[in-house]
Amino acid sequence: MAHPKRKTSKARKNKRRAHQSLKDVTLAECSNCGALHRYHHVCMECGHYRGQQVVFKSE
Template sequence: MPAVPKRKISKRRGASRRSMSWGLKPKQQFVICPNCGAATRPHHVCPSCGLYRGEKVVEIKEE
Protein backbone atom coordinates (compact mmCIF):
# COMPACT_ATOMS: atom_id res chain seq x y z
CA MET A 1 0.00 0.00 0.00
CA PRO A 2 1.42 3.44 -0.88
CA ALA A 3 1.89 6.23 1.62
CA VAL A 4 -1.22 8.34 2.11
CA PRO A 5 -1.27 11.90 3.51
CA LYS A 6 -2.99 12.24 6.89
CA ARG A 7 -4.48 15.66 6.17
CA LYS A 8 -5.35 17.82 3.19
CA ILE A 9 -2.72 20.45 2.38
CA SER A 10 -4.31 23.91 2.46
CA LYS A 11 -4.12 26.16 -0.61
CA ARG A 12 -1.91 28.63 1.24
CA ARG A 13 0.57 26.00 2.46
CA GLY A 14 0.81 24.32 -0.94
CA ALA A 15 1.25 27.62 -2.77
CA SER A 16 3.90 28.70 -0.26
CA ARG A 17 5.89 25.52 -0.90
CA ARG A 18 5.69 25.88 -4.69
CA SER A 19 6.51 29.60 -4.68
CA MET A 20 10.18 29.09 -3.80
CA SER A 21 11.18 27.57 -7.16
CA TRP A 22 9.01 29.85 -9.31
CA GLY A 23 11.61 32.42 -10.37
CA LEU A 24 14.71 30.24 -10.34
CA LYS A 25 16.36 29.21 -13.59
CA PRO A 26 19.56 27.21 -14.00
CA LYS A 27 22.52 29.52 -14.45
CA GLN A 28 24.63 28.79 -17.53
CA GLN A 29 28.31 29.18 -16.70
CA PHE A 30 31.16 29.63 -19.15
CA VAL A 31 34.95 29.52 -18.95
CA ILE A 32 37.51 30.91 -21.39
CA CYS A 33 39.45 28.33 -23.46
CA PRO A 34 43.18 28.86 -22.79
CA ASN A 35 44.08 27.82 -26.36
CA CYS A 36 41.73 29.90 -28.54
CA GLY A 37 39.97 32.25 -26.09
CA ALA A 38 36.45 31.08 -26.95
CA ALA A 39 33.76 30.75 -24.27
CA THR A 40 33.10 27.08 -23.42
CA ARG A 41 31.14 25.23 -20.78
CA PRO A 42 33.20 23.84 -17.90
CA HIS A 43 34.33 20.18 -18.26
CA HIS A 44 33.37 20.13 -21.98
CA VAL A 45 35.37 20.06 -25.21
CA CYS A 46 35.94 23.48 -26.76
CA PRO A 47 33.65 23.72 -29.82
CA SER A 48 36.00 26.03 -31.74
CA CYS A 49 39.38 24.29 -31.32
CA GLY A 50 38.46 20.75 -30.12
CA LEU A 51 40.76 20.71 -27.06
CA TYR A 52 39.93 19.29 -23.64
CA ARG A 53 42.44 19.77 -20.81
CA GLY A 54 45.22 20.53 -23.29
CA GLU A 55 44.68 17.45 -25.48
CA LYS A 56 43.18 17.35 -28.99
CA VAL A 57 39.98 15.33 -28.59
CA VAL A 58 37.79 16.35 -31.54
CA GLU A 59 38.91 17.18 -35.06
CA ILE A 60 37.29 20.45 -36.14
CA LYS A 61 36.56 20.96 -39.85
CA GLU A 62 38.00 24.15 -41.33
CA GLU A 63 35.63 26.00 -43.67
Protein backbone atom coordinates in the same frame (compact mmCIF):
# COMPACT_ATOMS: atom_id res chain seq x y z
CA MET B 1 -4.64 6.73 0.49
CA ALA B 2 -3.38 10.09 1.78
CA HIS B 3 -5.83 12.93 1.39
CA PRO B 4 -5.08 16.60 2.16
CA LYS B 5 -7.41 18.22 4.71
CA ARG B 6 -6.69 21.75 3.50
CA LYS B 7 -5.80 23.30 0.16
CA THR B 8 -2.08 24.10 -0.20
CA SER B 9 -1.78 27.84 -0.71
CA LYS B 10 0.19 29.34 -3.60
CA ALA B 11 2.66 30.93 -1.17
CA ARG B 12 3.36 27.63 0.59
CA LYS B 13 3.72 25.79 -2.72
CA ASN B 14 6.10 28.42 -4.11
CA LYS B 15 8.23 28.42 -0.94
CA ARG B 16 8.69 24.68 -1.30
CA ARG B 17 9.81 25.11 -4.91
CA ALA B 18 12.14 28.07 -4.26
CA HIS B 19 15.33 25.99 -4.59
CA GLN B 20 14.38 24.45 -7.96
CA SER B 21 15.34 27.46 -10.10
CA LEU B 22 17.96 27.15 -12.83
CA LYS B 23 21.52 28.17 -12.01
CA ASP B 24 23.81 30.30 -14.18
CA VAL B 25 26.20 28.38 -16.40
CA THR B 26 29.86 28.78 -15.39
CA LEU B 27 32.07 29.58 -18.36
CA ALA B 28 35.82 29.13 -18.79
CA GLU B 29 38.21 30.57 -21.35
CA CYS B 30 39.76 28.11 -23.80
CA SER B 31 43.52 27.91 -23.37
CA ASN B 32 43.97 27.31 -27.12
CA CYS B 33 41.70 29.83 -28.90
CA GLY B 34 40.39 32.05 -26.08
CA ALA B 35 36.71 31.34 -26.73
CA LEU B 36 34.30 30.80 -23.84
CA HIS B 37 33.11 27.26 -23.16
CA ARG B 38 31.39 25.40 -20.31
CA TYR B 39 33.54 23.91 -17.58
CA HIS B 40 34.44 20.23 -18.17
CA HIS B 41 33.25 20.45 -21.79
CA VAL B 42 35.09 20.48 -25.11
CA CYS B 43 35.56 23.88 -26.74
CA MET B 44 33.12 24.05 -29.66
CA GLU B 45 35.32 26.50 -31.57
CA CYS B 46 38.58 24.52 -31.77
CA GLY B 47 37.82 21.07 -30.30
CA HIS B 48 40.37 21.26 -27.46
CA TYR B 49 39.84 19.99 -23.91
CA ARG B 50 42.43 20.45 -21.15
CA GLY B 51 45.17 21.29 -23.64
CA GLN B 52 44.57 18.33 -25.95
CA GLN B 53 42.87 18.11 -29.34
CA VAL B 54 39.96 15.70 -28.77
CA VAL B 55 37.55 16.66 -31.57
CA PHE B 56 38.94 17.13 -35.06
CA LYS B 57 36.89 19.73 -36.88
CA SER B 58 36.67 19.57 -40.68
CA GLU B 59 36.74 23.00 -42.23
